[in-house]
Amino acid sequence: MTDSKVWIKSSRSQSTATCVELTTALDEIRDSKDPHGPSLRVNVAGFVQAVKSGRFDR
Structure with missing residues (x-):
């Protein structure tokens, strides 16, 4: 089964960094x-x- 989804990663992430896609x-x-x-x-x-609305601000 092939994953047909297109995944993107931040252009600011580096190869050694912990990132999410x-x-x-x-x-x-x-x-x-x-x-x-x-x-x-x-x-x-x-x-x-x-996040933008501040819902998670402390």
Whole structure:
């Protein structure tokens, strides 16, 4: 089975850094060092909106 999803990583990440990747559909994230490992299904757009609104500010 081939993974047909397109994964993207920040252009600011370096090859030695701990990074995450997300799908272009903004519905899954995964560890960039383990591309064949598990992914987490999330509402990335909703999460980004919550961060921008200050929902997670202390």
